[in-house]
Amino acid sequence: MSDTTVTAAAADGLTARDLSWSVKGTVIVDGIHMHGGRGEITGLLGPNGSGKTTLLRAIARLSKPDRGVVHLGGTDLATLRRRDLARQLAVVQQHAGTDLDVTVLDVVLLGRTPYRSALQGDSEQDRALALDALQQVDMVEFATRKWATLSGGEQQRVHLARALTQQPELLVLDEPTNHLDIAHALSLLALVRHAGLTTIAALHDLNLAAMFCDHLVVLQRGRVVASGAPHDVLTPQLLREVYDVEADIGTHPRTGRPLLTFHPPEPADSAARRARQAARQGVIA
């Protein structure tokens, strides 16, 4: 059986095995094993600096892992040429800005690049796909606007439109809601769910993660410390141990998903919390 041959375990969705990445001798993500079900949203959680972006970059082959493999539908992503990889996965990164003097529609049409030759222009079908994606993210009236004039949240929605226009199997989203108001955050995640793509998304808002993700993976200091269904993962104990916060976990009356209510920290706890946070900043052995 060749490396790229489908195996029973890896055929369905995204599987990372023993994925590790380090910089100048410091291990940033360490031996990650995770699975994202086909057509499901897997939420990647963890405090600032826990390794979410680094892991997403290694999964998307934006950086080369030190070791480990990533399979999508049974294919080892490391075996794909750039163009084939771009047909398989689309990435929406944090701070993915560009200073180019281009329109919003031009940015979305970049999603069609993997499907055409260097000399080929945009087809009518490309434009129709791009405009449809802009419609879905509620940005179609901005199609002719200069990209650089958009707000952070508008740029984020356009980046999702570009990723959808790419028609990938896998969507990799790094904090896709961080610039969005609550209405657009909810509608963007609902749109992602409706798209039915295998999706892995780093999220900071735990209530949004609970509401939209099928599966959660929690990172702490570059390692997976919990993974499973939202109800199983989001416990008061995990929130205390990983985020150093106190919370009550109820059930959303309409969705049946976990509903988190956080306790404001007591002023007297601040010094102890800062000390615990400083202790957590340690380098991974």
Ligand SMILES: Nc1ncnc2c1ncn2[C@@H]1O[C@H](COP(=O)(O)OP(=O)(O)OP(=O)(O)O)[C@@H](O)[C@H]1O
């Ligand atoms: N190229 C690099 N050189 C040095 N340190 C790095 C590099 N890339 C990442 N790190 C460090 O690795 C750790 C993990 O970073 P990463 O961006 O993956 O965290 P994150 O979980 O996405 O954080 P956040 O929630 O703040 O976005 C951080 O401490 C970061 O400073």
